[in-house]
Amino acid sequence: MPSKRLLKATLPLLFAIYSISAYSQTKQITGSIKDSKGTGIAGASVVIKGSKGGTTTNAEGIFRLAVPEATKTLTVSAVGFTAMDVDISTNTTADVTLVESNASLNEVVVVGYGTARKRDLTGAVSSVTAKEFNKGQINTPEQLLQGKVPGLQITNSSGQPGGLTIVKIRGNNSIRTGNTPLYVVDGIPLDGRTARPDFSPSGVGATPASDPLTFINPNEISDVQVLKDASASAIYGSRGANGVVLITTKKGTPGVMKIDANASAGFSDEMRKIKVLDAGGYRAALAKYNAPLSDSGASINPFDEILRHGFTQNYSLAFSGGNDNGRYRASFFAGDQDGIILKTNLKKYTGNFNGQYKFFDKRLSIDFSATASQVMEQVAPISQDAGSNGNLISLALIWNPTLPLKHSDGTYNQANPSGQVNPLAISDAYNDYVNITTLLGNVNAGYKFTNWLEYRFLYGLNYGRGDRKGEIQGWIKGTGGDADAKGLAAVYGRNLSSQTITHTLNFNKDLSDDFTLNALIGYEYWKTNYWGNTTYVYDFPYNLTQTSRTGIHYYDNMAAGKQGNLQAASFRDPLVEIQSYFARAILGFKDKFNLTATIRRDGSSKFGSNNKYANFPSVAASWTVSSEDFMKDLKVINFLKVRVGYGETGNQEFPANAALDVYQYTNNGTLSTLHFGNPDLKWETVKSINAGVDFQLMGGRIYGSVDYFNKKTTDPIILKTISQPFPGASQYINITDAYVRNNGVEVSLGADIITNKDFTWSANGNVTFLKNRFVYPQAGTAPYLLTGALHGQGTSGAYSEAIANDQPLNVFWLPVFLGFDKDGIGTYKNNGTPEYVADPNPKAYMGFNTDIGYKKWNLNLGAHGQFGNKLYNNTAMSVLNISNIVGGRNIAEDLPNSAENVANNIATSTRFLEKGSYVKLHNASLSYTFGNIGNQVKNLRVSATVNNVFVISKYKGFDPEVNVDKALNGVPSLGVDYIGYPTQRTFLLGVSFQL
Structure with missing residues (x-):
């Protein structure tokens, strides 16, 4: 009888010791979280199922997480996507593709002096995220949006680098005054003008304007x-x-310091010529x-x-x-x-x-x-x-x-x-x-x-x-x-x-x-x-x-x-x-x-x-x-x-x-x-x-x-x-x-x-x-x-x-x-x-x-x-x-x-x-x-x-x-x-x- 009592008394202790031992050993899990297009999802949540421990993905959808050796499942979620459980019992990597869901309608967007859920919007609001932007040689923010938004007409009025980009939303409203939209950067309404002086030398004339948003990266x-x-x-x-x-x-984004680097180089030529007579x-x-x-x-x-x-x-x-x-x-x-x-x-x-x-x-x-x-x-x-x-x-x-x-x-x-x-x-x-x-x-x-x-x-x-x-x-x-x-x-x-x-x-x-x-x-x-x-x-x-x-x-x-x-x-x-x-x-x-x-x-x-x-x-x-x-x-x-x-x-x-x-x-x-x-x-x-x-x-x-x-x-x-x-x-x-x-x-x-x-x-x-x-x-x-x-x-x-x-x-x-x-x-x-x-x-x-x-x-x-x-x-x-x-x-x-x-x-x-x-x-x-x-x-x-x-x-x-x-x-x-x-x-x- 004493031995049975001793066994009953020590079993919980032995189980606790075993659990502590198992969980004191950790393993590194690395992976990527992408959408159906193969684009990395920034800020996706990766947590140990049933626990509060976890991390978030970086700007490219990559994550690294230390988990107890006995961990079998991670739960991956992101705004706008259906959450998914991932089995890691035999793996140390997890490359996951999330499926878009109607939860994207719960995404919070900026609407001016505040935020609101997408599904609550009652006005005509279009949202364009970084992964949807135009790519290549982009000198002004407007060029990121060309062809992306219905009702938004963007005209690159000059081929000169930094030349004025003309933006109109749903047509010309005014005879004389400006038709340019108001730009607000992180809550700051911009003036709409630029400090660039005009130069109109006698005999040559005025050179075209530059874009007032060129200063933005x-x-x-x-x-x-x-x-x-x-x-x-x-x-x-x-x-x-x-x-x-x-x-x-x-x-x-929360986490250890990360460094993002980008470099590009190339050259330009003329897209189209005006046809004039050659010498012959x-x-x-x-x-x-x-x-x-x-x-x-x-x-x-x-x-x-x-x-x-x-x-x-x-x-x-x-x-x-x-x-x-x-x-x-x-x-x-x-x-x-x-x-x-x-x-x-x-x-x-x-x-x-x-x-x-x-x-x-x-x-x-x-x-x-x-x-x-x-x-x-x-x-x-x-x-x-x-x-x-x-x-x-x-x-x-x-x-x-x-x-x-x-x-x-x-x-x-x-x-x-x-x-x-x-x-x-x-x-x-x-x-x-x-x-x-x-x-x-x-x-x-x-x-x-x-x-x-x-x-x-x-x-x-x-x-x-x-x-x-x-x-x-x-x-x-x-x-x-x-x-x-x-x-x-x-x-x-x-x-x-x-x-x-x-x-x-x-x-x-x-x-x-x-x-x-x-x-x-x-x-x-x-x-x-x-x-x-x-x-x-x-x-x-x-x-x-x-x-x-x-x-x-x-x-x-x-x-x-x-x-x-x-x-x-x-x-x-x-x-x-x-x-x-x-x-x-x-x-x-x-x-x-x-x-x-x-x-x-x-x-x-x-x-x-x-x-x-x-x-x-x-x-x-x-x-x-x-x-x-x-x-x-x-x-x-x-x-x-x-x-x-x-x-x-x-x-x-x-x-x-x-x-x-x-x-x-x-x-x-x-x-x-x-x-x-x-x-x-x-x-x-x-x-x-x-x-x-x-x-x-x-x-x-x-x-x-x-x-x-x-x-x-x-x-x-x-x-x-x-x-x-x-x-x-x-x-x-x-x-x-x-x-x-x-x-x-x-x-x-x-x-x-x-x-x-x-x-x-x-x-x-x-x-x-x-x-x-x-x-x-x-x-x-x-x-x-x-x-x-x-x-x-x-x-x-x-x-x-x-x-x-x-x-x-x-x-x-x-x-x-x-x-x-x-x-x-x-x-x-x-x-x-x-x-x-x-x-x-x-x-x-x-x-x-x-x-x-x-x-x-x-x-x-x-x-x-x-x-x-x-x-x-x-x-x-x-x-x-x-x-x-x-x-x-x-x-x-x-x-x-x-x-x-x-x-x-x-x-x-x-x-x-x-x-x-x-x-x-x-x-x-x-x-x-x-x-x-x-x-x-x-x-x-x-x-x-x-x-x-x-x-x-x-x-x-x-x-x-x-x-x-x-x-x-x-x-x-x-x-x-x-x-x-x-x-x-x-x-x-x-x-x-x-x-």
Whole structure:
């Protein structure tokens, strides 16, 4: 008996000792967590089943976990995927593929001043994550999204590295003021401008703008939310009229410090050329038109002389780590991209550092983020408004291909019988450098009074300093203006500063089993300031001949210029301040119905004294039909939600002094009036209706959405000539009886076509159908405003577009060309009386993306396009016209085969309208994932990417994706092309890995 008692007493102890012994021995489990496309899932949870011990995957979906030797099962889960148990009883590796589930609808997304579940959204919101971004040479965040979002139209307006990317959401809302969406980076609303100074030297003209978001490192963006309708963007009030783009940057993940490294290098060439005569064709044309003294005996390709294969290299490095109470991430980026045109370049250096820390049992949180960036450009003389001798592109296109560009001694040939400037010479004589330093930072603190009530405070600062120096050396002849045979130089400085202070109180609670409430109230103060200075001088005593050139640039020796020609100026825009109060509530009922209501009250210093404040409300509702009992038996439909909403937003993107009397002193000391103030000036208001449906079918393998939208912009703002207080005066006014309407349909559809262990194939596409109209019956049938200014030969005072009642914005207003008569002279309908003839706005635009994976290989293709619009080819009209051939200049390749006479006058007409429809393969990327190499290098991947692979279009210019700024009287143009920078095709080889 005692022995039995002893055995019973010691058995539990022996079992405990055995258990402790077994569990004191550990084993290392490594593996990867991927989705059905083979992409690593960042932040996936890997835990020991039945225990709290575990870890999370890194940015590439890789994990490492020490577990007790006796552990048999791990549970793997991630937001948007079905959880899975993994048997590790006989394995030390676990490579898991999770299946997407409707749980993705529970994913939390940023919606402005807060977050919400995807399934609770009632507005038109599109989300794009890092794994879906476009790849390759990406200079600006907008390029990540091209072709990805229905309703989002992205136009790369210039091939120059860092050139302006034009973004429009659901069409043009405004006649004069900006149509660009509001960008918000980690809660900080940006100014929308850049500190980059303009350089418009006399005789050459203004070079195109750069993109204000170039300073952001695209590699550090984790996701982007696009708020498209007013019910989603009304929370941003007077700045949300054109939609809102919310950019969230990457943050650190808990765990030991990890290092992410990326490098790429490659080169660029021109995607497409404008076809002009080669030397043989030129000689044949000379004979056909009996043109004298134009054959100089050589055979050259002048345009190729200003081209090069631009070399590109990019390097990025990121460090991250931390624990549940504190995380950090630091990243560095360096990029150097040569343009395909001589003396064009973009260099960018960006550093980011952010941290998220929690205190007092995680009730207090303090987050911070800081970005410092330096962007440096070298710019060529490629302007939007130059005549025939002031643009490098046009000079190369029309240079006589039988005339050498250089003499045998290496000096430039400046004795062209046509009087044309040598393109290589002007490239050499022109120097233009830009340096922009940008700082963006914020501190975000929050305190949770309870699990459902939190106060947050945000302070954000955005500062930019832009410096620019440029010159045209005096040895160049024929440019015209101040520089011609004298030389000029200019030095600029610009400063742009904005600050944000935001207070919010967030309430997020299940009120009962049936009701949930996500609500916030807030206050925001935002201000921005812009100021700068300029020094300009011409007529220098040195560098006046090619043989006596020195290495001393004019902009480094401004005092050597003739002091009587010295001009110095400074300016400071009025301080712009916006004070706002806002509130939002999202009420949910039984996980089926959601009602969202927002209100924002904005006061702005931009507006007249009688209209300082305005209210911007919105309301929207959704019904998750698939949650109803009658849908349970419809297995093919996994998710179905209908949405409807209405909202009002404002647009205040016009000069800060628009409501004020503005004067300036002239050179002779007299005071002149620029424009008179308007105490009644108020916001343009966009009233928007949206109705949509979201769906997932066949287990989520087919998914998409359909939206109808109708937007009406009331009280549009223009600068109008008025009769009082004296004739010819101007004033900013609201056209109270006019409005702009945009309505259309968006369709988005995607499918996981094949999903198995070794082979996956997914595809998605979107298309937007859009109709745009300006309505102002009081204007009658005549144009209300003119725009679309034209430049070059035969275009003195010419224009191509109009703002007119019951017409699309920027409708082409042109004489109708009927053809050539028997003598080769152009004929026109109604003796050349202009008519409304075509729409520059596309009737539809689309995007398509597909992803194919085979084992460790992955191919990604992205395309976009637009249809139903026309472009005006100002280049063909003014640069490559047939009269050039008798003047010693080149012409378009197809002109010798036309019936046109060389004596035909060049005139604005429908002759130069061309179809703007196109489809462009903008991204093709092939990658191979080696995985882990040894114990240190993880997830090694190599890739080959091509950007701007090809374009299918009948347009004869460099690229139908064009929008050169040809504004007239402050009214922007659309669809006018004039000798812009050619589109670059870029080839990159890249490698990425983790340590």
